[in-house]
Amino acid sequence: MSRTWLFVPGHRPERWAKAMASGAHRVIVDLEDAVAPADKPAARAAVAAWLAGAPPSPTVPVFVRLNAVGTPWHADDLALLDAPALGGLMLPKAEDPVLLAALASRRPNLPLVPLVESAAGLAAARALAAAPGVERLAFGHIDLQADLGLRNATEDDLLPWRCELVLASRLAGIAPPLDGVTVAFDDPARLAVDVARARRLGFGGKLCIHPAQLAGVHEGFQPSADEVTWAQRVLAVAASSGGAAVALDGGMVDRPVILRAEAVLRDAGLAG
Helix, strand or coil: CCCEEEEEECCCHHHHHHHHCCCCCEEEEECCCCCCHHHHHHHHHHHHHHCCCCCCCCCCCEEEECCCCCCCCHHHHHHHHHCCCCCEEEECCCCCHHHHHHHHHHCCCCCEEEEECCHHHHHCHHHHHCCCCECCCEECHHHHHHHHCCCCCCCHHHHHHHHHHHHHHHHHCCCCCEECCCCCCCCHHHHHHHHHHHHHHCCCEEEECCHHHHHHHHHHHCCCHHHHHHHHHHHHHHHHCCCCCEEECCEEECHHHHHHHHHHHHHCCCCC
8 A cells, every 4th residue: 555655846856866765655746836837847848858768666656746727737737648657647626527537548547646625626526536547536635725715724624524535435446545745844743643643534645745754654554563463363363253253352353343453454564
């Protein structure tokens, strides 16, 4: 499971190799928010040249965050679909599943990650998750707050919309969504709180804005030793029960508990 998705500015090619070597599961070269309007054409050309040949890494796919539909740069950004080493696309302000289907038809099997960060995107989240080519959703909570006109919103205020992305992903049968960025990249305590909340809610990874965040995200999404021990005990007791419900530590081990234990071991890389 790809848990850490690291943004790197599209106009800073000197940072790309460092991002690829950072330990992130995915690298997202950002042509949208990170790049000033005047620099966008040059950034796009540099990214296209970088991706013109073999993949920069055999193990770390490179995604590109395009400029949003309706901006002056989106149509030109679509030329990157022809880049041989492109690992996937992140689509900001995603709202229309028809547009996602059109992208999927232009390059079949290319993973698409819609970034849900508007009221219209939230309303269409289930359709976006079910669109062709969509690998998973991502939560753009900062832009969403601006679009909804929220004032000094707390993380609890955003809970319903986070849950909607988890539900939409499950209904579509795609990977769990990616939680939004923690903007304080030098605050490991805040990052730990954000990651723990995302994991509790059913997210499968997190967008990162600095390599310093990667270790905390990796650790936060990794099951603890106690969780692994519990899961192993559950499966051992279930295996010895011949399929019947059985008690363990004062609770019943039935099918839902077994499924949870299996998920813990998958997350820990111990499945099978």
